[in-house]
Amino acid sequence: MGRQIWLLQEVKKVQITKVKNLFKILFIFLFTFNFTSLNSAEKVEYLKTDWSFKGLFGKFDRGALQRGYQVYTEVCASCHSMKYLSYRNLAEKGGPEFTEAEAKVIAASFEVTDGPNADGEMFQRPGKLSDKFVMPYENVEAAKAANGGAYPPDMSVLIKARGGGADYIYSLLQGYEEPPIGITLDDGVYYNKYMYGNMIKMSAPLSDGAVEYSDGTQASVQQMSKDVTTFLMWAAEPHLEARHQMGFKAIVYLIILTVLVYFSMKKIWSRVESEV
């Protein structure tokens, strides 16, 4: 009888180990074979920097977001739209957190098409907080026509739309270089080390000092790349901070409840002779 119970206990230990092994395999599988990286054909290592928004407690650096917004507005916005952002987002929690007054001034600095008025005509008026970011071109075709046939993609979710994410955008902005020997480029095509396929129709958008930061930070290409990428990350995920904060609370709560339920389960099952 004792031997039978010992046998059953051994079987149970093997089962538990099997389960643990299975989970180990599953986690290794999922995190090693990161399916996002499977999508990028390039084997290039992206430039690394520490992003304030990565990790379980990731948050946005307000200064970086405000500087990034400045880079976007002064450098990128002439070709790249940001159609899912509204001016009021600039003042909302979790973002650059301009004051409402500052955001109103920003909005008013842009001319927005409105109408039709009582005469049936469209008209221009200064932007309001509730307006979406003004687009540089009327439509996709106009954008293509003005840029040698290549459409400058909308940047609202650009970081999520590229397998390499923030690291990819950050690297690409700094990745312009002379093409290797044997590769000739067509007119209007540039060589970029990190771009998928290496050919890109956008010339290097950043150069040292291209923007004069209002907070006095030195505007090197690397600094601007980091700031604008941070801004783009927020543009793609404006609720990132709330998501991380809620996640922490949710998982702590679940762990507490799991522990309580575990002990309740033990208590209930102790009424039965054999073990679970």
Place this chain on the structure above:
Amino acid sequence: MSDHDYTPNSKVGKWFNDRLPLLTLANHLTDYPTPKNLNYWWTFGGILTFCLITQIVTGLTLAMHYIAHADMAFDSVEHIMRDVNYGWLIRYIHANGASMFFLAVYIHIFRSLFYGSYKAPREIIWIIGIVIYLLMMAAAFMGYVLPWGQMSFWGATVITNLFSAIPLVGEGIVTWLWGGYSVDNPTLTRFFTLHYLIPFLILGLVVLHIWALHVPGNNNPVGIDIKKPSKDTVPFHPYIVIKDGFALLMFMIVFAFFVFYTPNILGHADNYIEADPLVTPAHIVPEWYLLPFYAILRSVPDKLLGVVAMLSAILILAALPWLDTSKIRSAVFRPLYKQFYWILVADVLILGYMGAMPAEGLYLLIARVATAYYFLHFLVILPVLGLKEKTLPVPLSITEPVLGGSPNMAAARSKESSNN
């Protein structure tokens, strides 16, 4: 159905129960005798029910804001993510919930494969389960089209084009499915309607699935028939309720991790690009849970045969109760089958990985070998194994720690106890 002589405590309860026996049903579910040796692989049925309800509830609330029109779908999803109160949370729960749903269903299916839960007298439960699985895949496929990203559009194009492989009527069927000459707005609107409908069909089938289960009762790790109720069983409430609750909470921790910290890791970046009929993505890949079938589809060089192979891979499961000739249910007592079981698991994982790779070179070769092996397992290995394998002696009951006796005597005794 088993005998029920439950009388409600209150007069109102009795009055109501005489007209609609819901209280009797509740009592049956509460007292339902469950084997007390069930391990954690048995908790996934409850987990799946939770997943279904989660998808329905989050889906309903998303549908209050989503616009099923090609010109507005992508915008409406961004509107949900940015402006709708907690919209980002509900959307991420729904998208990751689909993955969790499939993770749970695969564990649930592989539990059945290991312990022989598909064998007589549980064949119908198993077949209903296959139908639920097929509906899940249809719902997930159509749901993925709704955001109208590049993968949505091109995945829909590739999979609907498969139907053109059907001889004579294929092209007509594809046009009928599309509602036009390519995947476009009519396709989107009907996919939305069907995506909304299918979960409720699944709900109905789940009720039948559980009803069919309650006739013979649950299988158990040892795979023997047991008397219910007896020393071998416990009432479902509170014993199984609390255990399923514990397992569900562990599952929810994993779920929460995906939703709150890596919500896009299981998805495809290309689906954050608006659908463009003029630009095909470099690699069209379905979501991870469909990858093994994608690999099988691409293994066969012929279009029609590829579709046939892919469908057969699922439908062959329906024949499993009859393909597996073994008299012993649980792999615990089938040492040889156990080995082949784990090889099948590895085979399916390999197929999944190959499904994510380009269908060329070494990847294609491995996919073809893995596909051939998959069918070999079900069509050749299982029938032969059942007849030839030397199994271990099966215990007579769960509580009595009697493991001995010759296989014949044990089989005779277990037949005897199942006749009672």
Place this chain on the structure above:
Amino acid sequence: MSEKKPERRDFLFTATYAIGAVGAGAVAWPLIDQMNPDASVKALASTEVDVSNVKPGKTITVLWRGKPVFIRRRTQDEIAEARAVKMEDLIHPEKDEDRVQNPEWLVMLGVCTHLGCVPLNDKGDYDGWFCPCHGSHYDTSGRIRKGPAPWNMEVPKYEFVNANTIKIG
């Protein structure tokens, strides 16, 4: 079993139920709140109106939160007429002084308080508005004088951002 054990067991179960209920509430709230006005709707919760072109005696209608708002620049006669009305004569007694911030400007929701139709400007027996649906008459202060409507037309929250601009809401 000692007396202590059952107590501890009850406490464990009670604590588990309680913590569980908290979680259930936390889950329910987002599902309910998602039906509340979303951020883009709330952004349009207030509207600024340029009234520099409105001459005395004229009324403009603007859309605010999906409803019409009448903004009337009243003449001195209209103001006097409104102020002269005795409270006993009113179905819904309200002083004109209490309905306007600046007597020259009347700002109110152009929605009849009977069943929600939009009253017509410069019509009716009281020099104000007339609702064609069921015959309610409103005066120069937008107060109900005759007809089935129970209350005066509602005055929303508004303020003069400057002499030419009214912010409603």
